[in-house]
Amino acid sequence: MASSFLASTLTRAAARRLAASTALPRQHARNTVRTLSTALLHSNARLARTALFPAITRPRPSMWVPSAGMKIKTTETASPETEGAAAAEEQANKKESPKRPEQAAEEDGDQGLDLFAQAAKNQKRRDAEAAAGSGGGGPAGTASPGAGEAAKLEDPVEAERQRKWKQAAEEEERKQMAKSGRNVAITMGLIGLGCFIYLGIPDNEEQQPKEGESYFARYHIRAWENLKNLRKTLSSPALEKLLPDALPPPYQRPLTLCIELSDALVHLEWDKSVGWRVATRPGVKQFLANLSRYYEVVIFTSSPGYLAEPVCQALDPHFFYAMYRLYRDHTTLVDGTYVKDLSQLNRDLSKTIILDTNKESFQLQPENGILLKPWLGDRSDRELKRLETFFEELYVFISVYGIQDVRPILNIVNTIDPEDAATAWAMYKQRAREDFAARQLADPSSTASSTSKSSWLSRLLGGGAASQQQQQPLNVIDQIEQLAREEHALADKDAENMKLQMVDMQKQQEEFIKKQMEENKKKGLKLWDYFNGAGAPQPPQQ
Template identity: 35%
Template sequence: MASLARFSRALNPAARIRLSPSWAARRTFATPANNEAANQASRGIAAEALAQKTGHAPTLATAPKGKNKPSKIGKTPTSNAVKVLYGLLGTTALGFTYYVGRPYEDEEGVRDAEKHADENFLAGFIRRAQERYHSTRDSMSNPIWDKLLPDPLPAPYQQPYTLVINLDNTLIHSTWDKDHGWRVAKRPGAEYFLAYLFQHYEIVIFTTQNSDTAMRILEKLDPYQYAPYRLYKESTRYIDGKHVKDLSHLNRDLSKVIIMDSNPDAYSLQPENSIAMKPWMGDPNDTELVAMIPFLETLALTEVEDVRGPLAKFRGTNIPVEFAKWEEDLKEQMRLQWEEEQKSKKGKGGFGMFRVGGQQAEQPPVPIFEAQRQQFQEHFKRTHKAVEEEAAENLKKQKELEEKIKQMRVSVWDILTKGGPDPAALAALTNPEATEAEAEASPAPASSA
């Protein structure tokens, strides 16, 4: 059998060579050793063919020579105007440096010299420059007025408590889209909240918006001016890149001031006076604002000496819910105490649960502020409609007056040539009732016979 295999290989010489798969692959795909030389030869043949076709021998790129050689860029001489400008800038810098570090004047300078008598000139110069820098920075970060509100009115015209409430995400919510632009939504119950608490508080709306933007919103939100004072971005303090509402500038006793805000940074200087509100993002079913009324009303009715005490008691909780529980617990304690008193009276032979004279059974007492709250609610129902009607009439008259003034267009030429509008006509526009009264009081001219 083996001899037969050797005989078949002798007849087929190709079968004598057997290559392993790895060797076959290496032989098939291996790169020739002289590949770089072949590439150079190919490039040489291509260059010769191009030279024969164009008639020019191939040349190498060289740098331009002679006239075509680029010249070196030299320094441009400084003109006299530039030198003068540099001199002015340097003089201004030196003058400003001396100005910020100059000695204080008048009595302030005398006191400063006495306070720092052992200080050399350079140290005093640097100290005064730093003091002026910090003073300027503080003046730019502080409100534009030291007293943001006027002095309180005399009693009984001044409400004893002040309620500062935020605008954005507390009373309103603003949104923007490319189809409608800016749109403002009013929080449910915002008008009722302002109108009702106007009976107990001096209301101040304090916003971080610019006045030119916020004023137009407040005209729609509070047309009857239940919040007589409005403070804007110009009245905030700028601290560490944040706008802070400093209540110490309100010109009010801080023991009687409450701030309601949805931004903790706004009341960071006086957190003990704050009621933290959840940001309102446009939910039409929100009731948190109206639910705050019983708590705020009770603070005013009970005439607390310092509002910061009750605020600390309920801080960090859901105030409407926790206050309702506290009120129910108080009623329960009063009821139990009343029952104990009734039992003691009954044991002494009294009439027990019945009044003298056969009247109906007595009822457990209620907190005095609850009875007062009911009285204020009834008073609000009676007077609120009349107040709104009167305010609406005043707004109507104001708009009519504005329209009449617009119709009386007076140009600069009319003022120069005709002397402007007639003062009597302006008086008739601004106060028509007084004009009518004067006309009635003046005697009628005598008729000629």
Template identity: 35%
Template sequence: MSVRIFHRLNFTIPKPSLYKALYFTPIRTRPAHTLTHVSPPRTRNIHPIYAPSIQFTSASRICLSRTHYKSYLTAATPPKLRSRPRKPSSNVDTISPKMKRFLEAIGVTMMGSTIALILYSGRPFDSDRENKYKDLDSFTAWYKRLQARFEDFLQFFTEPPSDKLLQDKDTLPNFPPLTLVINLEETLIHSTWDRQHGWRFAKRPGLDYFLAYMGNLYELVIWTAQPTYTAEPLLLKLDPLGMAPFKLTRDQTRYVDGKHVKDLSKLNRDLSKVIIMDSDPDAYSLQPENAIYVPPWNGDPKDTFLIDIIPFLEFFVLFDSQDVRPVINRFQNKKNLPQAYSEWEKQWKEQSRLEWEKAKQPKKGLASWAFTLGGGHVQHEVTPIYQAIELRRKYMRDEFNSHYKNLKEQAPQFQKMLQEEQKQFEQMHMKQLKDSKMTVWELITQGLPPPPVQPSDFGQMGSSPPSQQSLAGEQRTA
């Protein structure tokens, strides 16, 4: 009989005497029929690095004297107390066999339901849409229908809820023909966050005057990519008087290539009369010819962009532009658009003055005598066009400044009235929600209930009360 004893190699014995004592552990033999497996004693008091591995080369069986081995290892490695009970290796070990069978049944049922739903989604369409697949083979037609239904499902989450985000133009009296869409983040406001104060928002210099003035020249729309539940409180504080009648949020954007895009074609307006101001080029990537790029505002209190851009936006109103896109395209690639427009306007005024003075000179020769004998006048005292434009601009600004002063004085009354109407609307909304409670079965069979009717004073979301609408109408008429 030969015995070979092996030890683990990835440990170090603190003392040679302990290593020697381990080799000279007493060994006693037993008959082969009384021993089936020999291994070191399994107890938590035995450190694994001292457990030898024994290999046998004959039929005889031997075992270590457990009494001496256990006492030695217990003294060498004191027991380690556990602060908490041993955790199972996985949660599956704690599940009963009955629960395992139940979970397996659920998994098989869900897998079968998924396969059945996929097969059912490729069924033929009940409408004329099925004509597109009538010439295809059965499998290809089924795959195309499945793909079409999947795209329809994605469109529910990536497309605006309606193709008409704004009311029809003919239903909005006293509204200007041009529409100005303005972004919120980094265009009108700047947001910061810290652990002490949380989120804080700052208004761009000149914001209140800009919104009030543009609200008299344009149909003003504030369109933000923020969710509705975070944008609404912010917009109410930003524009408490409702100078921007319409507010749109992330729900009205399109989700394209991982980005929220503002599709101007969904506004229900003529694109030749729509301007968008945004600090993110991706937001207007579908209609870049209608866009004015606004440098992002990082909180600089000396920023004057909103005031500097006013003359350029006045241009479209003063000249009654039928299509804003050619003018925007002319200045779109300029590094500083307000400065570029100011230089162009100076050149245009000088050129118009020279042309008017040239046309003002009296006619000479036979033609002038014939014109005089015919009862005409050689000279016509008319106002040159550049002076007429400047006078019209001065009149608009003076009229607005007087109204704006009165508006600021009456602002507390308007805000109080808005808060009261908002509170009444919320109470009416909660009452309608309570009256429209539905069971799960009614929800499945009848679908969603109709949206609650908003008070007539509010109209669309974000519209101002009648008193402010009439005030805005008076300002536009002036």
């Protein structure tokens, strides 16, 4: 009994020692020790060797265990005898099966190196093998991806398969494109047929077909006429009369001036950070203020209303300068160009002028138009100031001499220089002075007589001034310029007086408010009394 207990204790101790030295499971080590002891008792060396060596030469677990994508070295050690047996078995395994590159790298490398250094070393080795394999000089058993692809491309069977596959794909794509084209053509044809049927439907007041005219021909004529009417409706202005009837004579200006907004008075730019930005041309407010005294100013622009209306509202919020505003909706579409048809303004064309930066905009009435140089943001521009002088003198010339049609004068200006009306007008005045001087030298009496009959002084002062003018001939152009300067000075004086009146009104208002506040303070009125209207001025007694 004691001997069996002692044998069991020794067996368990030996098993624990064997398990600790060979990293075997404890139960397996215990079985091995029992077999070994039985063999020794029966003097069976073969059984002892069979029981002992498999345990010792069993492949040990790898000293590198995977953890989070890295291999961590374990701290277990083996006895010298166990390491020798394991080395012998590993040599036998090397001879039997070839090693993988990763195993070779793990066995040949220094296991005591840093993990990152070992990984860099393995990566360099793999890169070198890949480069050698792609160059055709790699070791046997290794093949780079580039070499495999090249071999596939060089293979005639694979190349033929790729060519047929590509050809089939292109053919399928062409079939799909043709099918889509047919579907679109059929759809458009059905839509066109439906439109033709709809437009050719006879109206209630349809005329009877002519003799010998077929029903289909009459149907076709109706459809074509309705199509032309539809196109005309879409390309025509929204209103037949763009402006209301003119004011009565005491209030109506003698001339109507239509002015383009974009690049004539202002310049619009688009900025991604702030959106639309608007810059006003130098002298634009003075230009509009002075001309509004003599002309019925109308802002007539080709820009859409949603862009032009805010600009006009900022430029002239109370309609002091321009009485009316017209936008793209009021233009006529002619060959893709937005044309301003002056015949629909409800104004006399003989007293109408249009100022625009695009000659195509007034192509329907070119004799009424004046071309203006577009402005793109140059702050040194003085074009409006020069045109202001031209329009003032033109107004004086027409008013004093009672000219009923402005178009002949505009035709003269456009003939001299169609690009610059101010320069053309200056040249015209210079020619008139030279002609007047030449006629005066040729026949002073006739020149004086004709001048007196047509001079503005004879019309203003009556026949009494005619005899005086016969003795002293006057230069018509000089008189027009002088009167225009006087009108301009009078306009400036009126503007200055208006400014002074506004300042005086503001001062009177401030003094009245201050006086009212002092009176309310003396009365001891509270805030609630102000709400009830106790501090308001009393209405005048009847």
